Amino acid sequence: MKRAARYIIFYAALFGLWTLLAELKIWPPYLFPTPWGVAEALYTGFQDHTYWIAIRVSMQRVLIGYGISIALGMILGLGVASNKFLEETMGGLLVSLQSLPSICWWPLALLWFGLNQNAILFVVIMGSLLSVTLAMEDGRKQMPKIFSQAGRNLGAKGFKLFWYVLLPASLPFMVSGLKQGWAFAWRSLITAEMLYLSLGLGQVLMMGRDLNDMSAVIAVMFLIIAIGYIVDGIVFKGMERHLQNKWGLTPA
Amino acid sequence: MSTDAQKFPTQFPIPVEPRFPVRPASPGKKISPLSVGRSGRAVSSEVAKVGLSDICLSYHSQSGEQLLALDRINLQVRAGEFVCVVGPSGCGKSTLLHLIAGLHSQTSGQVLVDGKPVQGPGTDRILIFQEHGLFPWLTVGKNVEFGMKMKGVPKAERAEKTRHYLRLVHLTKFENSYIHQLSGGMRQRVAIARALATEPDVLLMDEPFAALDAQTRDLLHDELERIWSESGRTIIFVTHNVREAIRLGDRVVLLTFRPGRVKSELPVELPRPRHLEDPAVARAARQILDQLRDEINRSLEVEYNEGVKPRVEPEVEGRTRV
Numbered sequence: 001m002k003r004a005a006r007y008i009i010f011y012a013a014l015f016g017l018w019t020l021l022a023e024l025k026i027w028p029p030y031l032f033p034t035p036w037g038v039a040e041a042l043y044t045g046f047q048d049h050t051y052w053i054a055i056r057v058s059m060q061r062v063l064i065g066y067g068i069s070i071a072l073g074m075i076l077g078l079g080v081a082s083n084k085f086l087e088e089t090m091g092g093l094l095v096s097l098q099s100l101p102s103i104c105w106w107p108l109a110l111l112w113f114g115l116n117q118n119a120i121l122f123v124v125i126m127g128s129l130l131s132v133t134l135a136m137e138d139g140r141k142q143m144p145k146i147f148s149q150a151g152r153n154l155g156a157k158g159f160k161l162f163w164y165v166l167l168p169a170s171l172p173f174m175v176s177g178l179k180q181g182w183a184f185a186w187r188s189l190i191t192a193e194m195l196y197l198s199l200g201l202g203q204v205l206m207m208g209r210d211l212n213d214m215s216a217v218i219a220v221m222f223l224i225i226a227i228g229y230i231v232d233g234i235v236f237k238g239m240e241r242h243l244q245n246k247w248g249l250t251p252a
Numbered sequence: 253m254s255t256d257a258q259k260f261p262t263q264f265p266i267p268v269e270p271r272f273p274v275r276p277a278s279p280g281k282k283i284s285p286l287s288v289g290r291s292g293r294a295v296s297s298e299v300a301k302v303g304l305s306d307i308c309l310s311y312h313s314q315s316g317e318q319l320l321a322l323d324r325i326n327l328q329v330r331a332g333e334f335v336c337v338v339g340p341s342g343c344g345k346s347t348l349l350h351l352i353a354g355l356h357s358q359t360s361g362q363v364l365v366d367g368k369p370v371q372g373p374g375t376d377r378i379l380i381f382q383e384h385g386l387f388p389w390l391t392v393g394k395n396v397e398f399g400m401k402m403k404g405v406p407k408a409e410r411a412e413k414t415r416h417y418l419r420l421v422h423l424t425k426f427e428n429s430y431i432h433q434l435s436g437g438m439r440q441r442v443a444i445a446r447a448l449a450t451e452p453d454v455l456l457m458d459e460p461f462a463a464l465d466a467q468t469r470d471l472l473h474d475e476l477e478r479i480w481s482e483s484g485r486t487i488i489f490v491t492h493n494v495r496e497a498i499r500l501g502d503r504v505v506l507l508t509f510r511p512g513r514v515k516s517e518l519p520v521e522l523p524r525p526r527h528l529e530d531p532a533v534a535r536a537a538r539q540i541l542d543q544l545r546d547e548i549n550r551s552l553e554v555e556y557n558e559g560v561k562p563r564v565e566p567e568v569e570g571r572t573r574v
Contacts, residue, residue, distance in 0.1 A: 246430050247389065
């Protein structure tokens with residue numbers, strides 16, 4: 001109860017401050033919109049389906065990109081974790097590449113794939129692939145060895161060993177990395193969409209700028225935050241809780 | 253299979269002659285299991301179920317020196333026999349089981365199962381780990397089913413067998429529970445059921461009851477003995493508990509401490525069922541303990557000297573085949 005009260009007080013204060021600043025009209029309304037201006041922008045955006053379409057397009061892109069990242073990252077991560085040579089050589093490269101913002105791949109992507117959806121997907125993949133790879137590598141290393149021994153002992157080998165033993169055994173150690181991968185994928189997507197105008201939330205955001213409509217910009221920012229938060233809170237929290245229940249781990 | 257084992261004649265290579273006192277570590281000439289003809293039904297009584305010949309295992313310690321963990325281990329185990337391997341901690345007895353299971357490879361020597369050299373893991377030999385090694389992401393039933401699933405046994409048959417083996421270890425009600433919801437004793441019973449469900453010829457048990465309380469262990473001894481005598485499986489059971497070894501084994505094999513060598517082999521001829529508290533069991537344990545005293549002392553000495561360093565040797569590390 002107390003926690004809820006704290007939440008309410010905090011957000012009410014934030015909202016009040018925003019309203020106050022907007023009402024004081026220090027800046028013109030097209031630069032600093034009121035809360036109801038943003039609410040109205042949200043309403044009309046959903047009303048004329050612009051936001052629905054943008055959300056669908058963006059989600060589709062991020063899911064494809066993130067899905068490819070997971071598949072590739074697992075193969076890479078497993079390779080790095082189980083091969084000394086790869087670990088020593090590629091391990092360092094992966095970590096250093098992680099300091100490169102994924103949008104740096106944009107110029108290359110444009111040249112390689114042209115100005116289309118594939119360029120966006122490429123940036124999304126480059127954004128999240130490393131996180132997933134490192135997560136898989138980490139999970140594979142932290143996984144107690146007894147599981148792979150027991151699995152091999154019971155006749156699992158090759159792909160079956162990976163699919164039925166190594167992967168589920170390392171999942172609890174991977175969740176945070178997968179979550180990070182998702183966050184990177186989402187950010188990369190929005191960035192790329194802002195640079196290349198083709199539907200999607202990033203484009204709607206830029207459209208707000210072009211029309212000098214800050215209410216729309218902030219409305220879309222809310223949407224981006226909301227979607228990121230919902231995926232994190234529902235998909236990943238749910239996955240964590242599910243794993244904790246199965247494994248009997250106490251929630252961290 | 254079990255009848256074969258009981259009829260087993262006395263001319264078996266190893267355990268017959270001077271049983272007491274200590275037999276030398278490396279016996280001289282003996283029949284190689286490979287050279288024994290495999291003809292007709294006689295095979296099972298001629299070729300040892302599990303044969304270890306001159307097994308050596310060395311490893312590199314953290315300081316880089318080459319250390320010998322196992323030194324010329326020779327051991328023949330008949331089909332249906334219950335052999336207990338006893339030794340102080342760090343003598344490499346668990347490693348020996350990993351070698352038989354095919355999870356690690358020896359430096360030299362051969363592990364033979366039915367006269368054929370072991371190459372990697374196989375479901376004819378199932379290892380039961382000290383820490384059960386059950387899969388926490390699967391239910392009890394799915395754990396038991398796992399080996400069969402890997403073998404490609406059809407679903408209906410799997411379900412039926414899973415139920416059968418869960419009944420055998422009295423865990424039918426827990427089929428849909430997850431591992432963390434079970435007590436330590438129940439977990440070990442699941443591990444036994446999971447191992448039996450793949451229908452191995454040989455059960456390798458690595459101190460499976462070491463972490464259990466005394467009552468649970470007593471119960472599991474009874475259950476294991478019952479399962480063994482009903483199924484006629486070969487069991488190689490590793491323990492540091494001498495009484496447990498005598499309680500369960502047809503034969504007790506003593507290992508020395510660093511490097512692990514076979515110090516002696518003692519047939520246990522007490523009538524079954526035995527009980528841990530039987531005076532006869534205690535007497536036999538006393539004799540073995542007297543033999544083991546030196547080894548245990550050396551093991552303790554090393555342990556004290558090594559202080560906080562991990563006691564479990566890198567013997568298992570480094571050599572894992574993944």
